[in-house]
Amino acid sequence: MDKIPILKLKDLLLVTIQVDMHDRMAHTLQEDLTERVVQDGVKGVLIDISSLEVVDSFIGRMLGNIASATRTLGAETIVVGIRPSVAITIVELGVTLEGVHTALNVDKGMALLQSLIKTSSQEKGT
Amino acid sequence: MKISHNETIHLGASEDISYIRQKVRKWMVELRFSLVEQTKIVTAASELARNTIEHGGGGRAQLIVLTDNGRTGLQLIFEDNGPGIPDLELALEDGYSTGSGLGLGLSGSKRLVDEFDLKSKPDKGTCITITKWRLN
Numbered sequence: 001m002d003k004i005p006i007l008k009l010k011d012l013l014l015v016t017i018q019v020d021m022h023d024r025m026a027h028t029l030q031e032d033l034t035e036r037v038v039q040d041g042v043k044g045v046l047i048d049i050s051s052l053e054v055v056d057s058f059i060g061r062m063l064g065n066i067a068s069a070t071r072t073l074g075a076e077t078i079v080v081g082i083r084p085s086v087a088i089t090i091v092e093l094g095v096t097l098e099g100v101h102t103a104l105n106v107d108k109g110m111a112l113l114q115s116l117i118k119t120s121s122q123e124k125g126t
Numbered sequence: 127m128k129i130s131h132n133e134t135i136h137l138g139a140s141e142d143i144s145y146i147r148q149k150v151r152k153w154m155v156e157l158r159f160s161l162v163e164q165t166k167i168v169t170a171a172s173e174l175a176r177n178t179i180e181h182g183g184g185g186r187a188q189l190i191v192l193t194d195n196g197r198t199g200l201q202l203i204f205e206d207n208g209p210g211i212p213d214l215e216l217a218l219e220d221g222y223s224t225g226s227g228l229g230l231g232l233s234g235s236k237r238l239v240d241e242f243d244l245k246s247k248p249d250k251g252t253c254i255t256i257t258k259w260r261l262n
């Protein structure tokens with residue numbers, strides 16, 4: 001399987017990365033996700049990486065790019081399920097995941113997303 | 127110092143990066159490195175394999191298991207015959223990239239391992255050796 005499935009849950013998109021992603025899959029995911037944000041008109045994207053045993057600077061850059069692109073389209077991205085061993089490693093590697101929201105798990109990610117959506121709609125006065 | 131395993135992995139396309147990650151993980155588990163140590167060296171291998179392919183035009187990695195005075199180590203040697211790195215100090219700076227990367231591959235993997243050796247000659251190629259030791 002070369003494509004990572006994107007599920008729609010109410011007003012958000014959920015992506016669960018379950019395989020060791022090679023580079024082409026990462027590019028495809030980035031394109032598919034930004035397209036779906038527009039198509040489905042969602043306000044948030046949740047990316048579950050709890051199955052990922054390794055996050056290198058390439059995946060780190062991909063997550064940052066997805067977050068920037070979706071934000072430009074009015075949707076927040078939250079990365080959930082980073083493993084403790086991965087967290088320790090990416091800090092030492094120097095990957096800061098700037099601009100990417102994170103949460104411990106899918107439930108906490110959804111809660112964070114709801115509060116982010118509320119704040120941003122209040123700021124816009126809608 | 128004794129070599130108890132030595133194999134060569136071809137690095138030509140981006141799929142080979144997934145392959146070397148799996149190979150290195152398998153050996154780290156076999157050698158009973160801790161989970162964090164496993165993750166660090168697999169991540170460093172991923173970074174350096176990508177550099178070999180993207181910047182070095184492809185090459186190979188050698189995976190070596192070492193024993194020395196009762197300690198066990200995993201050594202990885204990444205080699206290519208690409209353009210080489212003109213300024214090593216600059217290339218080892220956090221955030222320096224001649225491409226579109228984050229510029230953390232060299233500097234970051236140096237932090238993740240116990241020993242890091244970088245040799246490069248313009249138009250001849252680049253050779254990077256990393257080693258992680260497990261203390262008994």
Ligand SMILES: Nc1ncnc2c1ncn2[C@@H]1O[C@H](COP(=O)(O)OP(=O)(O)O)[C@@H](O)[C@H]1O
Pocket residue numbers: 173177178181182206208209210211217218222223224225226227228229230231232233252
């Ligand atoms: N094997 C190599 N051959 C030639 N140049 C390399 C090689 N590895 C790294 N470099 C150079 O060093 C720079 C920094 O590498 P790195 O820290 O991995 O950052 P990135 O890969 O994100 O550009 C690269 O942009 C490239 O110019």
Ligand SMILES: [Mg+2]
Pocket residue numbers: 173176177227229230231232
């Ligand atoms: Mg790199």
